[in-house]
Amino acid sequence: QATTPTNAGDPVYGGDLSVLGFAFNTFFLPHSTTTSDRFNALPAIEALGRRNPETGETEGWLAESFTTDADALTCTIKLREGIKFHDDTDFNADAVIWNFDQMVEFGKESELGNPESFEKIDDTTIVVHYKDFANTWADVLGEVYIYSPKAYEDNGEDWAAIHAVGTGPFIFKELVQDSQITYEKNENYWREGEPYLDSVTVKFITDSTTQTAAFMNGELDVYRNPNSTAIPQL
Numbered sequence: 220q221a222t223t224p225t226n227a228g229d230p231v232y233g234g235d236l237s238v239l240g241f242a243f244n245t246f247f248l249p250h251s252t253t254t255s256d257r258f259n260a261l262p263a264i265e266a267l268g269r270r271n272p273e274t275g276e277t278e279g280w281l282a283e284s285f286t287t288d289a290d291a292l293t294c295t296i297k298l299r300e301g302i303k304f305h306d307d308t309d310f311n312a313d314a315v316i317w318n319f320d321q322m323v324e325f326g327k328e329s330e331l332g333n334p335e336s337f338e339k340i341d342d343t344t345i346v347v348h349y350k351d352f353a354n355t356w357a358d359v360l361g362e363v364y365i366y367s368p369k370a371y372e373d374n375g376e377d378w379a380a381i382h383a384v385g386t387g388p389f390i391f392k393e394l395v396q397d398s399q400i401t402y403e404k405n406e407n408y409w410r411e412g413e414p415y416l417d418s419v420t421v422k423f424i425t426d427s428t429t430q431t432a433a434f435m436n437g438e439l440d441v442y443r444n445p446n447s448t449a450i451p452q453l
Contacts, residue, residue, distance in 0.1 A: 249321035264385030270363020
């Protein structure tokens with residue numbers, strides 16, 4: 220049950236958002252081979268950057284900024300301070316580099332812009348070195364989603380594949396294979412006053428007719444990419 224704002228424009232807190240999910244493979248995004256996994260994990264696992272919907276430019280999210288030096292062939296990532304993973308471990312340069320290493324070991328260097336190397340300068344600063352200049356470094360690095368190293372190392376990859384542990388506004392509660400993922404509000408989220416919702420449910424419905432019926436019946440709040448036959452009906 221959502222609360223009623225006292226003034227127009229005030230945030231409304233409470234309620235559950237039900238979203239149509241995509242095919243699920245893994246929550247451990249450094250080893251994911253499909254962008255659909257990012258969408259399913261997004262309530263719990265956040266990226267270093269986000270696209271500004273008005274300008275199309277990549278801006279910092281878990282990172283404060285990305286600074287490109289065309290002469291030095293480097294991109295410097297400045298991270299936000301004071302952020303915790305859901306397992307209460309620190310989000311810092313070591314955690315980001317660990318995720319980078321996992322991606323490289325899995326053959327995903329292209330998703331880092333094919334760097335020559337990367338190094339920690341301090342707890343909030345990473346410098347990524349490249350061989351040739353490209354104007355997309357901030358874009359590709361901003362798309363890197365960060366998983367808790369400790370959660371992975373304590374439990375292993377099979378466990379990490381079905382448990383989302385990140386820094387996001389919602390904490391992973393349960394995965395029911397081929398049915399749904401449920402997330403609960405992170406009361407200690409790093410962005411003050413957020414999130415507004417109590418929970419998010421990602422539902423897996425493969426049949427397009429059932430998807431449309433679920434949306435029209437109010438069982439889904441967000442219907443992503445409806446097929447062409449459903450659009451006139453909706």
